[in-house]
Amino acid sequence: MNSFRKGLKDGLPIGFGYFAVAFSLGIIAAGAGLTPFQGFLASLLVNASAGENAAFIAIKESVPYLQMVMIMIVSNIRYVLMSFALSQKIRPGTALIHRLILGFFLTDEYFALAVSQDPYCDPYYSYGAISFAAPCWASGTALGIVMGNILPGRIVSALSVALFGMFLAIIIPPARTSRPIAILIVISFISSYLLNTFTSVSESTATIILTIALSSLGAILFPVKGDNHAQ
């Protein structure tokens, strides 16, 4: 239960960040005609910011169901990579039910928490974070649908960078001690900027392309010495 409580504590900032992001997502969902309950349900079951954003836009356009499948695969393909990486962070022999639950709730943030555990991630640590953050995500979406246009834009604007603040808190500390990670972060920033600014490639497609290309580059240029990474 110690793991669960530690996870709950580390899940607090994630929950607050989720609430803010889900709130803006709720505004988009409202535009697609979702009721607060439908938004709550979608967020509870899907747990993906980019994926839900793309899906709500698709619902608004009344796309065929098969096209929705394609949209969900493309906008969430990075989870395949994360799921592979996470599989290395789970102690061999862990029961299938834990893998299914961790997979169901695999998001960028829960992933970041899980990989920060050494050497393996205790599922109950993740459950602690999820137990607070997942309800925040779902209720934030519902509340965004209800009252998205009531809050001043300035407040929504400030809340919207919460998620990126969390990303920075995850990627920057390891860059202090690992030069390859620092270099890759800089290359990632520059490539992402170029791809998003000068091409018509969508944001989620850019994420896929750059993740595969630059992680391969990293693996070729900077082989990790010893066994100091996820086994």
Next chain:
Amino acid sequence: MRNNIYIYIAVMTITVFLVRVLPLTIIRRPITNRFIRDFLYYVPYVTLSVMTFPAIINATENPLAGAAALIFGIIAAYRGMGLFKVTVICCLCVLIIEYFL
């Protein structure tokens, strides 16, 4: 034609679940291939970096506020502040700068 929103939600749920869960359940042994291990080691850093920039600048009403949040967020994280502090600093940055601009 107006499709059923509950069917959409079901399609979203099932597709995203399969994307997330298949690798996690099929790969149950440690990966020994050196390249794949190193590749996976770098994936989260690249993915999170790519998703942070330039998105953080486009997320705010004023791009300058997003840029400030990025810079101060990096400094705060570099100084070893935790998730929560870095997040709050980023939000405050935007709030303060957009108040003046």
